[in-house]
Amino acid sequence: xxxxxxxxxxxxxxxxxxxxxxxxxxxxxxxxxxxxxxxxxxxxxxxxxxxxxxxxxxxxxxxxxxxxxxxxxxxxxxxxxxxxxxxxxxxxxxxxxxxxxxxxxxxxxxxxxxxxxxxxxxxxxxxxxxxxxxxxxxxxxxxxxxxxxxxxxxxxxxxxxxxxxxxxxxxxxxxxxxxxxxxxxxxxxxxxxxxxxxxxxxxxxxxxxxxxxxxxxxxxxxxxxxxxxxxxxxxxxxxxxxxxxxxxxxxxxxxxxxxxxxxxxxxxxxxxxxxxxxxxxxxxxxxxxxxxxxxxxxxxxxxxxxxxxxxxxxxxxxxxxxxxxxxx
Amino acid sequence: xxxxxxxxxxxxxxxxxxxxxxxxxxxxxxxxxxxxxxxxxxxxxxxxxxxxxxxxxxxxxxxxxxxxxxxxxxxxxxxxxxxxxxxxxxxxxxxxxxxxxxxxxxxxxxxxxxxxxxxxxxxxxxxxxxxxxxxxxxxxxxxxxxxxxxxxxxxxxxxxxxxxxxxxxxxxxxxxxxxxxxxxxxxxxxxxxxxxxxxxxxxxxxxxxxxxxxxxxxxxxxxxxxxxxxxxxxxxxxxxxxxxxxxxxxxxxxxxxxxxxxxxxxxxxxxxxxxxxxxxxxxxxxxxxxxxxxxxxxxxxxxxxxxxxxxxxxxxxxxxxxxxxxxxxxxxxxxxxxxxxxxxxxxxxxxxxxxxxxxxxxxxxxxxxxxxxxxxxxxxxxxxxxxxxxxxxxxxxxxxxxxxxxxxxxxxxxxxxxxxxxxxxxxxxxxxxxxxxxxxxxxxxxxxxxxxxxxxxxxxxxxxxxxxxxxxxxxxxxxxxxxxxxxxxxxxxxxxxxxxxxxxxxxxxxxxxxxxxxxxxxxxxxxxxxxxxxxxxxxxxxxxxxxxxxxxxxxxxxxxxxxxxxxxxxxxxxxxxxxxxxxxxxxxxxxxxxxxxxxxxxx
Numbered sequence: 001x002x003x004x005x006x007x008x009x010x011x012x013x014x015x016x017x018x019x020x021x022x023x024x025x026x027x028x029x030x031x032x033x034x035x036x037x038x039x040x041x042x043x044x045x046x047x048x049x050x051x052x053x054x055x056x057x058x059x060x061x062x063x064x065x066x067x068x069x070x071x072x073x074x075x076x077x078x079x080x081x082x083x084x085x086x087x088x089x090x091x092x093x094x095x096x097x098x099x100x101x102x103x104x105x106x107x108x109x110x111x112x113x114x115x116x117x118x119x120x121x122x123x124x125x126x127x128x129x130x131x132x133x134x135x136x137x138x139x140x141x142x143x144x145x146x147x148x149x150x151x152x153x154x155x156x157x158x159x160x161x162x163x164x165x166x167x168x169x170x171x172x173x174x175x176x177x178x179x180x181x182x183x184x185x186x187x188x189x190x191x192x193x194x195x196x197x198x199x200x201x202x203x204x205x206x207x208x209x210x211x212x213x214x215x216x217x218x219x220x221x222x223x224x225x226x227x228x229x230x231x232x233x234x235x236x237x238x239x240x241x242x243x244x245x246x247x248x249x250x251x252x253x254x255x256x257x258x259x260x261x262x263x264x265x266x267x268x269x270x271x272x273x274x275x276x277x278x279x280x281x282x283x284x285x286x287x288x289x290x291x292x293x294x295x296x297x298x299x300x301x302x303x304x305x306x307x308x309x310x311x312x313x314x315x316x317x318x319x320x321x322x323x324x325x326x327x328x
Numbered sequence: 329x330x331x332x333x334x335x336x337x338x339x340x341x342x343x344x345x346x347x348x349x350x351x352x353x354x355x356x357x358x359x360x361x362x363x364x365x366x367x368x369x370x371x372x373x374x375x376x377x378x379x380x381x382x383x384x385x386x387x388x389x390x391x392x393x394x395x396x397x398x399x400x401x402x403x404x405x406x407x408x409x410x411x412x413x414x415x416x417x418x419x420x421x422x423x424x425x426x427x428x429x430x431x432x433x434x435x436x437x438x439x440x441x442x443x444x445x446x447x448x449x450x451x452x453x454x455x456x457x458x459x460x461x462x463x464x465x466x467x468x469x470x471x472x473x474x475x476x477x478x479x480x481x482x483x484x485x486x487x488x489x490x491x492x493x494x495x496x497x498x499x500x501x502x503x504x505x506x507x508x509x510x511x512x513x514x515x516x517x518x519x520x521x522x523x524x525x526x527x528x529x530x531x532x533x534x535x536x537x538x539x540x541x542x543x544x545x546x547x548x549x550x551x552x553x554x555x556x557x558x559x560x561x562x563x564x565x566x567x568x569x570x571x572x573x574x575x576x577x578x579x580x581x582x583x584x585x586x587x588x589x590x591x592x593x594x595x596x597x598x599x600x601x602x603x604x605x606x607x608x609x610x611x612x613x614x615x616x617x618x619x620x621x622x623x624x625x626x627x628x629x630x631x632x633x634x635x636x637x638x639x640x641x642x643x644x645x646x647x648x649x650x651x652x653x654x655x656x657x658x659x660x661x662x663x664x665x666x667x668x669x670x671x672x673x674x675x676x677x678x679x680x681x682x683x684x685x686x687x688x689x690x691x692x693x694x695x696x697x698x699x700x701x702x703x704x705x706x707x708x709x710x711x712x713x714x715x716x717x718x719x720x721x722x723x724x725x726x727x728x729x730x731x732x733x734x735x736x737x738x739x740x741x742x743x744x745x746x747x748x749x750x751x752x753x754x755x756x757x758x759x760x761x762x763x764x765x766x767x768x769x770x771x772x773x774x775x776x777x778x779x780x781x782x783x784x785x786x787x788x789x790x791x792x793x794x795x796x797x798x799x800x801x802x803x804x805x806x807x808x809x810x811x812x813x814x815x816x817x818x819x820x821x822x823x824x825x826x827x828x829x830x831x832x833x834x835x836x837x838x839x840x841x842x843x844x845x846x847x848x849x850x851x852x853x854x855x856x857x858x859x860x861x862x863x864x865x866x867x868x869x870x871x872x873x874x875x876x877x878x879x880x881x882x883x884x885x886x887x888x889x890x891x892x893x894x895x896x897x898x899x900x901x902x903x904x905x906x907x908x909x910x911x912x913x914x915x916x917x918x919x920x921x922x923x924x925x926x927x928x929x930x931x
Contacts, residue, residue, distance in 0.1 A: 090907045094904065097870050142693070143471070143692070144470045148859070150888065154877055197419045201873055201877050
């Protein structure tokens with residue numbers, strides 16, 4: 001069923017209901033337009049879809065396999081199912097694969113909800129394998145791997161990389177969604193300081209030669225942190241507060257303001273706890289930033305809470321640790 | 329793009345190696361240096377950068393082969409020359425198993441421990457090498473299938489600054505490994521055994537093998553070579569496409585997709601720039617037929633590519649060959665060179681056609697046999713498959729309409745042009761037309777590449793290969809390779825056609841027929857297959873990256889101490905990998921395993 005090229009919209013059926021979308025719209029867009037929830041992890045409105053997490057798969061009639069809703073363009077007459085047994089099974093397995101190999105404890109709240117919704121049981125693959133030593137995963141060569149005994153479920157757990165005072169990289173939490181790579185490179189910052197290295201289960205986000213961030217091309221804009229869905233990239237301040245068991249989102253407030261450094265007009269969201277800024281984000285729907293900032297807007301807030309010795313509280317002790325090059 | 333490089337500099341030898349690929353260093357890039365001190369380079373524009381990105385893998389490959397490994401200095405030098413972000417180049421270099429980013433000895437021996445080789449003594453050989461201890465300037469590593477299953481066990485030898493080569497029919501007792509990478513003695517099996525049918529009159533694809541000198545264009549011309557190209561030019565491109573359509577030719581790489589659909593789509597594309605790719609990244613375990621064609625009849629591959637490029641309107645072709653095929657690479661390079669000199673290839677050929685071929689070497693990645701991963705690999709990106717649609721006929725290499733076909737598929741085009749599509753279609757069955765090559769290996773008397781007309785049965789092929797050795801009884805056959813499935817002797821009467829295979833729920837894949845006898849440890853074979861897919865998945869999508877690991881773990885449990893639920897777990901994982909993975913690797917990774925478990929081969 002083809003319609004003239006001048007068509008104004010594309011008509012398809014999703015879960016039995018007809019829907020009309022703009023030409024070029026993705027199935028995800030179509031689903032959202034009609035209020036159908038489709039989980040996504042590697043997808044973000046501001047980034048090019050890489051369709052690697054596969055959690056958004058849906059069933060399209062006459063397609064041998066499921067298709068990723070985030071990048072499949074809606075076609076006239078398509079019949080789509082978003083909640084079939086096949087769809088539910090694949091989503092459940094993907095959640096189990098991630099849950100059994102990655103630390104999802106700091107992931108976006110929806111992840112936990114999906115785990116329940118799709119009845120994922122990551123624990124059924126056995127206990128977690130021992131974390132690897134610092135840097136060991138970064139040195140793995142593609143090809144043959146070590147013995148597998150099946151007694152544990154191999155994961156990506158490893159020590160957190162703490163090599164600067166602004167943010168940490170905890171790749172135990174990394175699901176390899178490529179968002180940070182895209183935000184650093186082609187889709188936002190144009191810095192290309194990180195890329196995916198290695199192959200297969202040993203694939204990882206890496207700087208060249210696994211250099212510390214300060215020795216590579218990183219400009220510390222923190223846009224990678226802004227798009228990370230699992231907390232693998234985290235403000236050093238948040239990481240220190242979590243270590244001290246003082247991180248408390250419920251006690252935080254978010255204040256929107258305009259960055260004072262230059263005239264661009266980037267909007268900032270200051271996340272404060274105990275009246276201290278603990279991290280800075282930017283609204284993704286903001287026209288100027290699309291959620292992205294530069295090093296000044298993202299990290300240059302210390303001057304507003306330069307207290308000297310006055311009114312120091314327990315949170316200040318922890319935040320002071322974040323300013324030391326190496327963790328204690 | 330604002331690039332930053334480390335201060336590491338290349339050695340003179342590394343500089344020379346890079347220069348051999350990229351040309352004289354620095355002229356262009358120095359103009360882009362903003363300040364000499366911090367080495368921050370401002371690119372003059374994304375286009376000029378993108379134009380040379382495809383040279384990244386050839387540059388890495390050349391440094392690897394000349395120096396033996398890729399140092400930081402060499403990597404940075406390449407990055408500066410090509411304006412590639414170092415993190416991305418690192419991502420590419422660490423993707424390939426034949427490229428080392430750690431200091432390596434000048435000789436590295438990759439010993440195949442895949443299905444056939446391990447049953448032919450590879451494990452014993454490796455134990456011997458291990459026990460032998462370190463040999464100066466040498467290292468050995470286990471390797472996935474090297475495509476030498478007809479001459480197992482085999483090893484691929486990289487030698488810094490010298491030609492790489494393959495050792496075949498190695499004596500498992502052989503030791504020590506010499507400092508030059510040779511393993512003292514081989515069984516001395518003559519190479520010609522690889523094509524036992526050589527010289528038989530009924531052969532089509534293999535007719536020149538063993539009778540025509542693969543190193544001589546004159547020899548090829550004397551045997552009727554390049555007549556098909558002449559005829560194709562007389563017919564005109566549209567007629568060639570029509571003949572291919574009439575021939576019913578389907579792809580021989582594994583997916584069995586009708587060739588004409590791709591051809592017609594690209595030939596009719598409004599885009600003037602189009603590409604033709606010959607997929608010679610033959611890496612499916614148990615497959616070696618394309619190697620035979622390329623080693624023993626390289627000119628036919630070049631002529632077939634030329635006709636195909638002419639037919640679909642491509643002026644540039646790429647021949648992407650796996651790095652582990654050094655002999656085929658040398659012979660193809662020589663064939664390309666000779667054809668160019670004779671005016672049978674290049675910008676202005678003597679028949680007025682314009683078509684040239686660029687040979688690219690893979691660097692150890694099974695996934696690069698997947699068509700879109702192969703394109704990314706050529707483009708200087710990581711060999712990660714792309715999501716489809718768009719299909720390559722619409723947006724392929726460099727985003728242009730592209731026809732990509734397997735070596736054997738393309739070689740059929742010669743006869744299709746010479747004899748006509750309908751004559752080709754009269755061979756075989758209506759849905760599986762023409763001749764077909766099969767790779768016989770494992771427990772058969774005469775392993776090798778065999779050519780039959782479609783319609784021959786599995787039993788016929790095994791009989792062609794001399795049947796099983798004395799005292800051996802057929803227990804199962806792995807049909808189609810590691811991505812195929814196991815079948816029992818009750819399918820010996822099955823014609824090996826696409827339709828009969830499909831009806832039986834199996835696939836011919838790349839033409840692998842691997843025979844196993846009653847003494848086979850299937851647990852060991854399955855473990856090797858599971859490990860293979862885990863090693864070779866690109867790691868891009870979750871179902872395949874983690875699914876292959878979980879399958880391997882479940883299999884390890886089943887082998888040790890089967891628990892209720894482990895079999896079902898493998899089924900569940902397989903279902904998700906088939907449904908939700910990006911490409912064929914994930915779709916097929918657990919099929920062989922499941923078939924073996926369901927047929928009770930492990931009991």
